[in-house]
Amino acid sequence: MSAVIEADRLGKRYRRQWALSDCTLSIPAGHVVGLVGPNGAGKTTLLNLAVGLLAPDAGTIEVLGGIPAAGRAELSRVGFLAQDSPAYAGLSVADHLELGAHLNRGWDAGLARGRVERLDLDPRQKAGTLSGGQRAQLALTLAIAKRPELLILDEPVASLDPLARREFLQDLMEAAAEQELSVVLSSHLIADLERVCDYLIVLVGSRVRVAGPVEELLATHHRLSGPRRDPATLPDGLEVISASHTDVQTTLLARTSGPVLDPAWTVSQVGLEDLVLAYMSQGAGRRRRDNHHLEVQK
Amino acid sequence: MIWLTWRQFRAQAITAAAALAAFAILLAATGPHLASLYSTSKITSCHGLACQPAANAFFGQLAGLDTVVYLLGIGVILVAPAIIGIFWGAPLIARELETRTFNLAWTQGVTRAQWLAVKLALTGLAAMAVTEALSLIYSWWADPISKAIGVSNSGPQLFSQGQFSSVIFASHGITPLGYAAFAFALGTAAGALIRRALPAMAITLAIFAAVQLAMPLLVRPHLVSPSHTTTSIYASDLVYGSLTADVVPGHPSAWILSSQALNAAGETVTTIPAACDNANPSGEKGGTSAITPAQCMQSRGYREAISYVPTSRYWSLQWVETGIFLALALALAYFSVWRLGRRRI
Numbered sequence: 001m002s003a004v005i006e007a008d009r010l011g012k013r014y015r016r017q018w019a020l021s022d023c024t025l026s027i028p029a030g031h032v033v034g035l036v037g038p039n040g041a042g043k044t045t046l047l048n049l050a051v052g053l054l055a056p057d058a059g060t061i062e063v064l065g066g067i068p069a070a071g072r073a074e075l076s077r078v079g080f081l082a083q084d085s086p087a088y089a090g091l092s093v094a095d096h097l098e099l100g101a102h103l104n105r106g107w108d109a110g111l112a113r114g115r116v117e118r119l120d121l122d123p124r125q126k127a128g129t130l131s132g133g134q135r136a137q138l139a140l141t142l143a144i145a146k147r148p149e150l151l152i153l154d155e156p157v158a159s160l161d162p163l164a165r166r167e168f169l170q171d172l173m174e175a176a177a178e179q180e181l182s183v184v185l186s187s188h189l190i191a192d193l194e195r196v197c198d199y200l201i202v203l204v205g206s207r208v209r210v211a212g213p214v215e216e217l218l219a220t221h222h223r224l225s226g227p228r229r230d231p232a233t234l235p236d237g238l239e240v241i242s243a244s245h246t247d248v249q250t251t252l253l254a255r256t257s258g259p260v261l262d263p264a265w266t267v268s269q270v271g272l273e274d275l276v277l278a279y280m281s282q283g284a285g286r287r288r289r290d291n292h293h294l295e296v297q298k
Numbered sequence: 299m300i301w302l303t304w305r306q307f308r309a310q311a312i313t314a315a316a317a318l319a320a321f322a323i324l325l326a327a328t329g330p331h332l333a334s335l336y337s338t339s340k341i342t343s344c345h346g347l348a349c350q351p352a353a354n355a356f357f358g359q360l361a362g363l364d365t366v367v368y369l370l371g372i373g374v375i376l377v378a379p380a381i382i383g384i385f386w387g388a389p390l391i392a393r394e395l396e397t398r399t400f401n402l403a404w405t406q407g408v409t410r411a412q413w414l415a416v417k418l419a420l421t422g423l424a425a426m427a428v429t430e431a432l433s434l435i436y437s438w439w440a441d442p443i444s445k446a447i448g449v450s451n452s453g454p455q456l457f458s459q460g461q462f463s464s465v466i467f468a469s470h471g472i473t474p475l476g477y478a479a480f481a482f483a484l485g486t487a488a489g490a491l492i493r494r495a496l497p498a499m500a501i502t503l504a505i506f507a508a509v510q511l512a513m514p515l516l517v518r519p520h521l522v523s524p525s526h527t528t529t530s531i532y533a534s535d536l537v538y539g540s541l542t543a544d545v546v547p548g549h550p551s552a553w554i555l556s557s558q559a560l561n562a563a564g565e566t567v568t569t570i571p572a573a574c575d576n577a578n579p580s581g582e583k584g585g586t587s588a589i590t591p592a593q594c595m596q597s598r599g600y601r602e603a604i605s606y607v608p609t610s611r612y613w614s615l616q617w618v619e620t621g622i623f624l625a626l627a628l629a630l631a632y633f634s635v636w637r638l639g640r641r642r643i
Contacts, residue, residue, distance in 0.1 A: 051405050052404075052405075052641065053400070053401065053404060053405065053641065054641050055640065055641035069404075069405075069409065069410075069641075071409060072407050072408065072409060075405065075406065075407050075408065075409065076407035078405070079405075080401065080405040082398065082401030082402070082405075084398070086397060086398040086399045086401050086402055087399065087402065088306070088397075088399055088402070089397070090309075091305065091306075095305060098301065098305070099301075099302050099305070099406070100406065102299065102300075102301040102302060103299065103302065103406035103407055103408045104406055104407040105407055106407070139402070142402070142406075146406065146407060
């Protein structure tokens with residue numbers, strides 16, 4: 001399985017503040033990958049580095065085996081949809097398609113026209129007067145019609161209403177399936193990711209907390225509840241992600257390599273949202289410790 | 299990329315074309331009248347001393363509108379590069395950053411160096427073309443006045459500015475083209491650096507104005523090697539009681555860079571010798587009963603040393619100055635491309 005994005009100790013600094021540091025990850029091809037994490041985890045910075053809008057200050061990043069945005073060839077293989085899907089307010093929908101046609105060698109005019117018709121966008125309408133959902137659809141049309149191998153979307157639905165969000169994601173799924181695209185999208189809306197992603201990466205404080213196919217993640221994570229006990233006495237092969245205790249009971253969200261046989265535990269399924277939140281709060285704890293560490297270093 | 303450049307530049311291009319057309323119409327409407335005044339004046343056939351009164355008579359015939367257009371034209375040509383720098387240059391990159399459309403523009407199948415190079419080249423050429431067109435139309439219109447100024451040593455105040463004077467030099471020939479390229483590249487670079495259109499516009503205006511002031515005062519006098527002559531203090535003096543030369547004898551339109559009076563021993567003098575100071579208190583030159591200070595000094599062996607740029611070097615000065623501004627424009631354009639290539643959005 002080849003990687004569409006391969007980052008090695010990647011770092012990006014704004015003035016003296018590191019927005020992303022020491023980020024190592026590998027995103028496999030052929031998936032719809034959800035990149036999830038709290039605000040400030042470095043998702044947008046990572047994606048901007050992946051499309052070459054930013055250059056790294058530390059480490060390396062390779063996209064489809066090349067340096068992002070190094071030349072026309074690299075640029076034409078990656079489609080990008082930025083946060084809030086910016087568009088030229090004074091240019092019409094048709095102008096935007098024309099823009100795509102002039103700036104991309106592999107432009108699929110038929111595909112673009114077909115999408116605009118199907119989405120019921122008026123070609124003469126100025127992009128500035130489109131609704132947020134329509135603008136996102138227009139931006140997605142531009143990103144898809146350049147016929148990329150990899151489509152990168154940064155919080156594509158964050159500003160859309162629930163209906164527009166559902167339509168957009170539906171449309172994205174169809175396009176990805178039709179064109180056999182690899183897709184990477186970031187979001188903090190786990191419900192949306194659950195609907196479209198088959199691979200998930202949880203990024204907290206520039207670090208990958210967990211990554212893997214959604215099915216596998218769901219199959220290996222469980223909620224265990226039982227009488228209160230010291231976490232140190234847990235059986236082997238059980239990695240505790242989060243634990244909560246009451247006077248009499250302990251509830252764990254744990255990664256298990258095999259079935260849990262201890263009859264003292266009640267094992268139940270865990271949803272993707274709980275799973276992600278468990279990893280995110282675990283990261284938050286670590287991050288606090290990291291910050292403390294930095295304070296000491298100063 | 300050419301298509302996108304044109305599509306985004308279209309509205310500005312139409313505005314510029316409309317302004318240029320309005321300017322051309324105004325000048326075309328008033329030009330023939332001016333040309334006929336000149337051709338019927340005595341300037342065309344005058345010789346020597348007769349030219350000054352002929353020129354003055356011509357200036358006297360000019361209507362108020364002619365004067366207004368004469369000054370307005372210079373103003374338009376001097377201001378056009380600044381407007382171009384502010385409204386074409388400064389937003390070129392800054393607006394993309396502000397509206398975040400760079401996300402769209404720089405992730406298409408064109409590198410941002412190409413994106414910027416095409417934009418700089420096309421818009422920059424348009425900037426130069428518009429400004430130079432203004433200047434050429436105006437030079438045609440003002441040609442009779444320029445010629446009249448050329449033959450008169452000192453016209454009325456308004457029409458005393460020869461081809462080397464700051465504003466005339468900067469609004470004729472090829473210099474406007476250089477200023478336009480420079481102002482545009484300056485605006486673009488300011489926008490790339492400051493990343494916000496409005497502050498970039500203000501900075502562009504401030505720097506461009508400062509450069510336009512510094513150029514004639516500090517730089518231009520050093521751009522071509524001057525000629526030197528030591529000549530009659532009387533012939534070079536037009537004003538009572540002045541030790542500086544007002545005109546280079548034999549080179550009526552030359553640009554005087556510096557001049558000083560020398561006594562018979564060849565030493566520099568800074569005051570009029572007492573014996574000559576009150577020679578003619580009325581200041582009237584060439585009176586019969588008395589002599590001017592200059593005549594007095596002349597008779598005592600005083601001379602005037604002048605460093606000047608003759609009219610034969612007018613075009614080399616134009617080329618050198620334009621070349622400097624084009625080089626600055628290229629350097630700023632290169633800086634913008636480099637800045638964008640560093641990928642720190």
